[in-house]
Amino acid sequence: MATKKEILAYAKQHGFIYPKIKVIFGFGLLGGMIGLMTVVIIDIISNLLVNGGNLFYDINIISLIEKIFSVLLFSIIFGTVFGCIPAVLTGIYCAIFNFIIIKKLDYFHLYVVGTIFSSIYFNHWINLPDEFWKITHTLFSLGSIGGISAMICGKLFLPKLPKNFDK
Numbered sequence: 001m002a003t004k005k006e007i008l009a010y011a012k013q014h015g016f017i018y019p020k021i022k023v024i025f026g027f028g029l030l031g032g033m034i035g036l037m038t039v040v041i042i043d044i045i046s047n048l049l050v051n052g053g054n055l056f057y058d059i060n061i062i063s064l065i066e067k068i069f070s071v072l073l074f075s076i077i078f079g080t081v082f083g084c085i086p087a088v089l090t091g092i093y094c095a096i097f098n099f100i101i102i103k104k105l106d107y108f109h110l111y112v113v114g115t116i117f118s119s120i121y122f123n124h125w126i127n128l129p130d131e132f133w134k135i136t137h138t139l140f141s142l143g144s145i146g147g148i149s150a151m152i153c154g155k156l157f158l159p160k161l162p163k164n165f166d167k
Contacts, residue, residue: 007161008098019159020095024088026157027150029080031087035118035149036079040071082125083149086117090150093117094158101158110154111147118146 002010008018093099093113101107122142 004098004100004102007100007102016159018095018098023095023099023157024091027091027094027153028084028088030156031090031146031149031153032079032081032083033075034079034152035083035087035145036075038145038148038152040075083118083146086114086121086146087149087153089117089121090114090146091153091157094154099154099158100161101154102161107151107154110150111144113147114150115140115143115147119143121146 008016090110090113094110099106099110101110119139119142123139126138
């Protein structure tokens with residue numbers, strides 16, 4: 001298998017232009033929302049496991065639709081507020097280095113980059129640098145949400161290799 005530099009050089013010879021703007025805006029606009037949707041889904045699953053049948057007690061279709069749209073609106077607004085900066089930074093990183101996904105290990109690379117940017121951002125957002133070691137588990141959980149979001153955004157927005165590239 002060719003290296004990433006060889007692949008990008010070959011692709012540029014055949015008219016491929018790396019979509020830097022698409023990558024940055026895609027990560028920035030949807031990265032925070034995807035991260036918060038991940039938190040909401042994990043919360044719903046944990047509530048289902050803990051509460052069981054009481055979660056959907058006394059619910060009808062209209063209130064269910066209202067809750068779904070309120071969760072979507074909440075995810076869009078608060079995800080953009082809290083996750084936009086680390087998502088944009090991850091998108092800029094991917095655009096600067098012309099990041100493409102070739103192997104499964106590249107998803108781990110995206111996870112690490114998203115986790116690092118999110119952890120640094122939330123460390124400054126929490127504004128407790130003196131108590132860093134006391135809140136490391138919180139920073140890691142918030143950062144790993146950013147890493148998961150980076151992997152999903154990478155799957156959606158990063159350019160793919162053609163199916164017959166090696167042939």
